[in-house]
Amino acid sequence: MKQYISPDKSRTYREKTKEVQELINTTLHILDCFGIPVENTPRRLERMAIAFLACGDIKDINHFRSVRDLNSGYALKTRGIIEYVNEHFGENISSGSYDDIRRKDLKLLTVAQVVLQSSPNSATNDSTRGYSINPVYAELLRLYGTSNWQSLVEKKLESIEPLRKKLKRERQLAKVNVTLPSGGELVFSAGKHNDLQKAIIEDFLPRYGFDAEVYYVGDTSNKYLYLETEKLEELNFFEISHDELPDVIAYSKRKNWIYLIEAVHSSGPISELRLIQLQKLTEKCKADIVYVTAFLDRKKFRQYIADIAWETEVWIADNPDHLVHFNGDKFLGPYVQR
Structure with a gap:
């Protein structure tokens, strides 16, 4: 068996x-x-x-x-x-x-x-x-x-x-192919949210990930589409089955940074409340945390700008070569309270 x-x-x-x-x-x-x-x-x-x-x-x-x-x-x-x-x-x-x-x-x-x-x-x-x-x-x-x-x-x-079989048939209606930084491939179901996750993996991480490897990404039809449980456990990350998971988790060994990335299409960004929740969940993590909210375009960004937490980053997929820093005192990286 x-x-x-x-x-x-x-x-x-x-x-x-x-x-x-x-x-x-x-x-x-x-x-x-x-x-x-x-x-x-x-x-x-x-x-x-x-x-x-x-x-x-x-x-x-x-x-x-x-x-x-x-x-x-x-x-x-x-x-x-x-x-x-x-x-x-x-x-x-x-x-x-x-x-x-x-x-x-x-x-x-x-x-x-x-x-x-x-x-x-x-x-x-x-x-x-x-x-x-x-x-x-x-x-x-x-x-x-x-x-x-x-x-x-x-x-x-x-x-x-x-x-x-019923669920498999629904997932096969339309697919979006995604290439991981490591060269592997994933297949998402079609939709704006997954289009944004594809952009995060293929456009954001190669630019700002410092050789980051994807450790987790969900799909609208499969919450655990890709999961590196053992690697997250090595970093003392919180239990991966938790409801508060961000949309994408990636890790840069070179920087010892974990990227917690929210892909905002219909749900909200990393707000002050969301930031507090994530900070509490990751307080025992061995890596430093970088919080990123991603949007497909500026129109969607403007819709949520008032809700975005300080000490976080914003990336807009249709302007992939630029970041919006809500840190104030520095550029991309984990924020350390002084």
């Missing part, structure tokens, strides 16, 4: 017992067979797997045979899921993180209807709504381990288009 999460890539996974690790890996294999995309960070995959297990009251490998589903009247609310995974899977998730269960951990599973809502017509914030495994998939779970299980899955689900 494929190893979906490597212990050296995830601290929380590594700290779990061997039995729980095996259960999580098996669960991801099952979800993969159900057509759920499993291309994500190790922590996101781990969280999805344990949330799924909670929805079926599955505590170990043998419990797949006795999985509980919506027809059995079993359903857990988001806070109940947190309590379940904390108790049975060595987690320490805050009870206040209940909204992450719905928005992140169960998102793909509910869209694919592998997990169902106990009251699907209720409001999003309805505290009585629970989550449970779809009886169609629960039936397959009870058969897991039989010699022809994958064939049974394919036959049972042949009329259901896998979520993986």
